Amino acid sequence: MEKHTSEHYAEQLTDIRGRVLRMGGLVEQMTRRVIQSLVQRNAELLPEVQSMETQVNQLHIEIDEACLELIALRQPTASDLRFVAAAMKINTDMERIGDQAINILECAESLLTVPPLKPLIDIPRMADISQDMLKDALDAFVNGDDDLAYRTILRDDDVDQLKDQVFRELLTYMMGDPSTIPRAMDLILVSRHLERIADHATNICEDVIFMVKGKDVRHHGPLS
Amino acid sequence: MEKHTSEHYAEQLTDIRGRVLRMGGLVEQMTRRVIQSLVQRNAELLPEVQSMETQVNQLHIEIDEACLELIALRQPTASDLRFVAAAMKINTDMERIGDQAINILECAESLLTVPPLKPLIDIPRMADISQDMLKDALDAFVNGDDDLAYRTILRDDDVDQLKDQVFRELLTYMMGDPSTIPRAMDLILVSRHLERIADHATNICEDVIFMVKGKDVRHHGPLS
Structure with a gap:
C-alpha cells in the first residue's frame, strides 16, 4: 500500500514535468512560427499559432491544478516542494510567452x-536567441541543471542589445x-x-536555480 | 500546545497578508510618483521611486519564502492553500508592476x-485607472471580495482603449x-x-477569484 502510494506520487511529479515540457514546446513553436x-511573408502560418495558444491556455490551467492538488494531498518534502513551486512559476512565464507570441x-x-x-x-536573430534561451531554460528545468540556467541568463544581455540596435535603426528610418x-x-x-x-x-532560469540550490538569485544574486 | 501552534499559524497567514499589502502599497506609490x-516635469521625484524598488525586491523574496515555509511546515487546508498560492502569484505580479514603474x-x-x-x-488618465485597479485588486484580496475583483477586471478594457487612442494621436504627431x-x-x-x-x-483579480471561489476564471471564464 505504501509502495503503491509513493509510486503514484512519483507519477504525479512525472506528469507535471511532462505537461510543463509540452507547454514549453508549444510556446517555442508559437514563437518560431510567427x-x-x-520572414517568409506568409500569413498562412498564423492560424496555427492561434490554435496552439488555445492548447497553451488549457495546459496553463491543468498544470496549476495538478501542482495545487499535489501540494494539498501529498505534502511534498522540501526539494519536491521547490520543484512544484518552480513548476507553478514556470507555468506562469510560459503562458506569458504565449501571450507575447500572440502580440507578435x-x-x-x-x-x-x-x-x-x-x-x-x-x-530574426533576436528571435533565434530568445528561442534558444527558452529551450535551454526548459532543459535546465528538466535536468535540474543550474549551471545551464546560469549560462542561459547571461544571454539576456545580447537580446537587450539587439533590441536597442533595432530601435536605433528604425528610429533613423522613421525620421528620414x-x-x-x-x-x-x-x-x-x-x-x-x-x-x-x-x-x-530568464525568469524560468532563476526558478530553476532556486529549485536546484534552494536559494533565491533574483534581485540579489551575482547575476542581477 | 495545540492552541499555541494554531495561533502561530494564524499569525503566519496574517504576516503574509501584511507583507502583500505593504508591497502593493509600494508599487502603487512607485507608479503614482513616476x-x-x-506631469509636473520634476525629476527630483525619481530617486525615491528607485529606492522603493529595492524594498519591493526585498519583499518579493520574503513573501515567497514565507509562503513556501508555511506550505512545507503547516500543510495548509484547501482554502488556506488557495490563499497562499494566490499570495505567491500576486507577489509575482506586484514585482512586475514595480519593474514597469522602473521602465516608465x-x-x-x-x-x-x-x-x-x-x-x-x-x-495621466490611464495611470489613474491602472492605479485604481491595483488598489481595488489588493482590497479584493484582503477582503476576499470576488465581486470587487470581477468589477475591477472589466476596467481593463478602458485602459486598452486609452492606450490605442494615445497610440493613434502620437502616430499623427510623428507623421506630421x-x-x-x-x-x-x-x-x-x-x-x-x-x-x-x-x-x-487583472491577473491579481483572477487570482483573488480563484482563491475565493476555488475556480479558475483565466482563459475560459465569462470575462476572458
Missing part, C-alpha cells in the same frame, strides 16, 4: 498587408521618411515582444 | 531632458513632424507600460 511567417502575431497581421519596409534587421512610421512602429513592438520572451526565459 | 514626475522612470528620465511634446494626452518622433516614442512606451500594470492588476 517569426517564420514574418497581431503585428505580423498588420505588417503582412503592406509592402515590406526592408529586411527585418536583427529581428515619415511614411515608414507605422511599419517601423510594428517592428519596434515585435522586437520588444521578443525581448520580453527572453525575460521570461 | 507619473507625477512626468527610464522613459521619464529621457523625456524630462527635452522640451515637452504637448500635454500628456490620456496618459518627424522631429517629435523620439519623444512620441517614449510616450507610447509609457502608455504600454501602464497598460501592462493594468494587466497585472
Whole structure:
C-alpha cells in the first residue's frame, strides 16, 4: 500500500514535468512560427499559432491544478516542494510567452498587408536567441541543471542589445521618411515582444536555480 | 500546545497578508510618483521611486519564502492553500508592476531632458485607472471580495482603449513632424507600460477569484 502510494506520487511529479515540457514546446513553436511567417511573408502560418495558444491556455490551467492538488494531498518534502513551486512559476512565464507570441502575431497581421519596409534587421536573430534561451531554460528545468540556467541568463544581455540596435535603426528610418512610421512602429513592438520572451526565459532560469540550490538569485544574486 | 501552534499559524497567514499589502502599497506609490514626475516635469521625484524598488525586491523574496515555509511546515487546508498560492502569484505580479514603474522612470528620465511634446494626452488618465485597479485588486484580496475583483477586471478594457487612442494621436504627431518622433516614442512606451500594470492588476483579480471561489476564471471564464 505504501509502495503503491509513493509510486503514484512519483507519477504525479512525472506528469507535471511532462505537461510543463509540452507547454514549453508549444510556446517555442508559437514563437518560431510567427517569426517564420514574418520572414517568409506568409500569413498562412498564423492560424496555427492561434490554435496552439488555445492548447497553451488549457495546459496553463491543468498544470496549476495538478501542482495545487499535489501540494494539498501529498505534502511534498522540501526539494519536491521547490520543484512544484518552480513548476507553478514556470507555468506562469510560459503562458506569458504565449501571450507575447500572440502580440507578435497581431503585428505580423498588420505588417503582412503592406509592402515590406526592408529586411527585418536583427529581428530574426533576436528571435533565434530568445528561442534558444527558452529551450535551454526548459532543459535546465528538466535536468535540474543550474549551471545551464546560469549560462542561459547571461544571454539576456545580447537580446537587450539587439533590441536597442533595432530601435536605433528604425528610429533613423522613421525620421528620414515619415511614411515608414507605422511599419517601423510594428517592428519596434515585435522586437520588444521578443525581448520580453527572453525575460521570461530568464525568469524560468532563476526558478530553476532556486529549485536546484534552494536559494533565491533574483534581485540579489551575482547575476542581477 | 495545540492552541499555541494554531495561533502561530494564524499569525503566519496574517504576516503574509501584511507583507502583500505593504508591497502593493509600494508599487502603487512607485507608479503614482513616476507619473507625477512626468506631469509636473520634476525629476527630483525619481530617486525615491528607485529606492522603493529595492524594498519591493526585498519583499518579493520574503513573501515567497514565507509562503513556501508555511506550505512545507503547516500543510495548509484547501482554502488556506488557495490563499497562499494566490499570495505567491500576486507577489509575482506586484514585482512586475514595480519593474514597469522602473521602465516608465527610464522613459521619464529621457523625456524630462527635452522640451515637452504637448500635454500628456490620456496618459495621466490611464495611470489613474491602472492605479485604481491595483488598489481595488489588493482590497479584493484582503477582503476576499470576488465581486470587487470581477468589477475591477472589466476596467481593463478602458485602459486598452486609452492606450490605442494615445497610440493613434502620437502616430499623427510623428507623421506630421518627424522631429517629435523620439519623444512620441517614449510616450507610447509609457502608455504600454501602464497598460501592462493594468494587466497585472487583472491577473491579481483572477487570482483573488480563484482563491475565493476555488475556480479558475483565466482563459475560459465569462470575462476572458
